[in-house]
Amino acid sequence: MNFALSEEQEFFKKTIADTVDRMIVPKAQEIDEKDEFPWDLWRDFTGLGYIGLRYPEEIGGMNADKVMCMTFYEEIARGSVGFAQSVIMNILMGTYFIFRFGSEAIKERCLYPAMKGEKVSTMCFTEDQSGSDLGATRTTAVKDGDGWRINGTKMWITNGPICDFCTVLATTDPSKGLKGLNFFLVEKGTPGFSSGQVLNKLGCRGTVTGELVFDNVWVPQENFLGEELGKGVYYVGDILDEVRLMTGAMALGIARGAYAEALEFAKKRVAFGQPIGNFQLIREKFAEMDTLMNAARLMIYYGAWLLENGMDSRILAAEAKMFATEACLKVVDELTRIYGANAFAYEYSPQRYFRDARFLLYGGGTHEVLRDFIGRTLIGKL
Amino acid sequence: MNIIVFIKQVADTEARIIIKNDQKSLEIENKYNMNFFDEFAVEEAIKTKEKFKDSQITACTYGPKKAIEALRTAIAMGADRAFLIDNTGLETDDSLIVAKILSAFAQKEGFDLILCGRQAIDDENANVGAMVAEMLGIPHASAVIGFEVMDGKAIKIDNEVEGGKETVEVQLPALFTTQKGLNTPRVPLITGVMKAMKAVIPTVDPTTLGLTKEDIDLSASGIEIISLESPQQRPPVKIINGETPEEKVRNLVRALKEEARVL
Numbered sequence: 001m002n003f004a005l006s007e008e009q010e011f012f013k014k015t016i017a018d019t020v021d022r023m024i025v026p027k028a029q030e031i032d033e034k035d036e037f038p039w040d041l042w043r044d045f046t047g048l049g050y051i052g053l054r055y056p057e058e059i060g061g062m063n064a065d066k067v068m069c070m071t072f073y074e075e076i077a078r079g080s081v082g083f084a085q086s087v088i089m090n091i092l093m094g095t096y097f098i099f100r101f102g103s104e105a106i107k108e109r110c111l112y113p114a115m116k117g118e119k120v121s122t123m124c125f126t127e128d129q130s131g132s133d134l135g136a137t138r139t140t141a142v143k144d145g146d147g148w149r150i151n152g153t154k155m156w157i158t159n160g161p162i163c164d165f166c167t168v169l170a171t172t173d174p175s176k177g178l179k180g181l182n183f184f185l186v187e188k189g190t191p192g193f194s195s196g197q198v199l200n201k202l203g204c205r206g207t208v209t210g211e212l213v214f215d216n217v218w219v220p221q222e223n224f225l226g227e228e229l230g231k232g233v234y235y236v237g238d239i240l241d242e243v244r245l246m247t248g249a250m251a252l253g254i255a256r257g258a259y260a261e262a263l264e265f266a267k268k269r270v271a272f273g274q275p276i277g278n279f280q281l282i283r284e285k286f287a288e289m290d291t292l293m294n295a296a297r298l299m300i301y302y303g304a305w306l307l308e309n310g311m312d313s314r315i316l317a318a319e320a321k322m323f324a325t326e327a328c329l330k331v332v333d334e335l336t337r338i339y340g341a342n343a344f345a346y347e348y349s350p351q352r353y354f355r356d357a358r359f360l361l362y363g364g365g366t367h368e369v370l371r372d373f374i375g376r377t378l379i380g381k382l
Numbered sequence: 383m384n385i386i387v388f389i390k391q392v393a394d395t396e397a398r399i400i401i402k403n404d405q406k407s408l409e410i411e412n413k414y415n416m417n418f419f420d421e422f423a424v425e426e427a428i429k430t431k432e433k434f435k436d437s438q439i440t441a442c443t444y445g446p447k448k449a450i451e452a453l454r455t456a457i458a459m460g461a462d463r464a465f466l467i468d469n470t471g472l473e474t475d476d477s478l479i480v481a482k483i484l485s486a487f488a489q490k491e492g493f494d495l496i497l498c499g500r501q502a503i504d505d506e507n508a509n510v511g512a513m514v515a516e517m518l519g520i521p522h523a524s525a526v527i528g529f530e531v532m533d534g535k536a537i538k539i540d541n542e543v544e545g546g547k548e549t550v551e552v553q554l555p556a557l558f559t560t561q562k563g564l565n566t567p568r569v570p571l572i573t574g575v576m577k578a579m580k581a582v583i584p585t586v587d588p589t590t591l592g593l594t595k596e597d598i599d600l601s602a603s604g605i606e607i608i609s610l611e612s613p614q615q616r617p618p619v620k621i622i623n624g625e626t627p628e629e630k631v632r633n634l635v636r637a638l639k640e641e642a643r644v645l
Contacts, residue, residue: 008579011454015578018415019569049572062572270619 005067012068016075019048024079031080031206032352037162038083038206045083046117051090055099059107060115066242066308070249070300077253081356082206084250089158090114092246094121096239097167097183101225106185110165119164124154124212131156131362132369134169134233135177139214141170141184147220148172148184153196154212161195161210164188168214172229181232183225192217203355240364241307241317247364248300248317248324251357255293255324255331258353262289262335276338285334292327299323315377318370325360326367332357383437383534383554385427386491387461388484388498388514389420391445391452395503405609416452419499421459421567422560426529427497428460429565433531438462440491444469444483450583458570458578467586472595475505476603481513483598486591488518495537496557500525511559521552525561 005013023045031038053072055061064072072091076084098111098121113119130136139152150170160166165187173180186193196211226235263286266277276282299320306313332353336343343350361367393399394413402409416424424441431437441456441464443449453464467487473479488496496515501508508524515522527547528540538551542561552558570578589595596602622637624630638645 011451011579012575014451015455015458015570015575022569047571048569052572057576062576 009065009067009071012064013071013075016050016072017078020075020079024076024083028080028083029349029352031082032356033205033346035082035200035205037086037208041083042086042117045087046090049116051087051095051117052115053091055095055111055115059112066245066304067301069242070245070304073246073249074253074256074300077250078257079253080206081250081254081359082204084253085158085204085207086120088246088250089123090117090121092239093123093243094159094163094167097123097225097235098165098185100235100238101183101227102185103222106222110185110187114164120159120162122157122159122163122166122212124157124160124166124168126154126156127152128155132366134181137169137171137181139168139170140174141168141172141182143172144218147218148224150184150186150214150217150219152214154214156199156209157212158207158209160212161198161208163212166212167225168212169232170214176230178233179230182229183232183235184219185223185225186214186217186219190217190219202358203352204359241303241313244317244321244364245300245303245307245313247360248296248303248320251321251324251328251360252293252296252300254353254357254360255289255296255328258328258332258335258350258357259286259289259293261349261353262286262331262338266338282338285338289331289334292330296320296324296327315374318365318374321364322367322370322374325357328357328360383430383434383494384492385430385437385439385495385497386488386493387420387423387427387439387441387456388496388510389424389441389443389452389456390417390499390502390504391415391443391449392417392502392504401610401612405611406607408610414448414451416455417499417502417504419501419503419560419562421499422562422564423497423499423558424456424459424461425565425567426526426558426560427495428568430495430529430531431460434534440465442467442484442487444474444480444588446470447585453583454578454581455570457581457583458574459568460570460574464581464583465586466583467588467591469588471600472588472598473600473603475607476605477507477509477513478604479598479602481510481517483588483591483593484510485514485517486588486593487586488514490591494554496520496555498557498559500559500561508559511557515557518555518557520555520557522557522559523550523552524559526558527561527563529558529560529564 027041052061053064054069057063073088076087095111095114098106114121127138141148141150165185168184168186169181170184171180172182192215194213196213198208198210201209266282267275269276303313303316303320306316336350336354339350342348391414393410394415397413398411400409427439431439439461441453441461443453444467446469450466453466457464467483498511512522523539523541525542526539527542530538532538536551536553540547540549588598622630622634624633
């Protein structure tokens, strides 16, 4: 069993970590404080080409393997979770269905510019009353001539208010529940398509999240993203494991950033005449944090390896997401305890990690849903 | 223009470093980077190539096998090719021997311009660049903070001197050591990273550069490390207390007299 990264993977890891340290880490606090989309950083960072990480070299991508992808997600989240969310949306969820099903004309208009950061993408699942319960989706798509007419609203859409195009999940037949769900491309400027409320979030600030409104939006047949009707949820399965592992990798990145802050503080902070890192109960916290992070790392990267090698990663991806995000919550909590009262002040970073970590509980499936999924899959149909 | 950039892989500034029991060698956590000052050299080489498009940039290091990673970083930034001169079993601390090896490489490869960082952040000797220039019989300027290629035959540089800056025009071929402030080293594009990941970086045996093993092995060294010591630990901070500023001053003076004994 070889746990070592290949030379290529090591080099990639080192390079992206260094890039994040130089470009993103110095701006993380400001991004959080201002809670404005950092357009300058977006242009500079996307100009490096990493948005094409997962896509083939023939179209300007890197064709990175899943281990490299997880490494990327981990490092960029370590830098700034708010910024990371927007970048990763362009890398994965916001562009995947365009890549998979879009015509060449659609790819020219949407995918290729998004890969250069020239356009911002998003994916629209969640509605006011349907998050985990996709079957309760109310956004409809009705055949209208040689196209589709879409009506509904989506909420909690990362990049939504600033997106240039989005992949919308809509039902073409509510009576069929999950089997009536399909994906459609909607582009900015299409009549009836607008953004609504922008959310004021507890964490992951800097990324713009909000409501998208589809008011009698007509799109041509070409904008139907799929091979046949009714397979929308089935297609989601193509990337669901990666999305879950990605969420776990982001959690690990946040945890590592928090851990580094805790370590530096424990070495410098003096109480009772010595650095607090000398106290047994502080040391215990580091033992706990490191154990949790190592366990999360093994699960995430094992899951990435399974996925890369075409093996069944469904259960492990769900478990890794669950474990890593819960581990991250524990690590950021310990960071705030190590910092003491200073953690309660906005001027210090622990509060930012503490707030940011919370959001990862929801993306990729709440843990209540994941536990049921894992248990059901393990036990099988009775 | 044929440009050579000499780089060094050094321990990361946050790597754990422990002096071993023999007091003469170090145990270093496996975190290494390209030397900070060498980044400016690589960047300046790339900027020169952007101006003189038919230039070739060769990055080279004298180091262990893992130093290939630093060479990959140079390629990711924009160097065209790279070579590792393998130092396994050979002298590594004596700047004169390192310079001998690097100048032999440059002599064999041919060059118009050589760039390297003003010093390595591990030993901070700042010797090798100037030594290489002397061995090659070419002019050099150190701590360069301004660099303008005039016409492919001369370079106008600004370099730091005590109390100011001097501007000099230097005829090529020449060697320059680069200082912080010269430029902002670029972050590699993904295309550069991909190129670097796939790059084949040859390993050069230094004895193929016209040097004998006796010239460059441990017995050839003119220096010997007697011992290594950790820097003194800074004492913990003491907060001077007092109800009023006057009382704090009195307490401070007492501490300086009786505890620190500097008054």
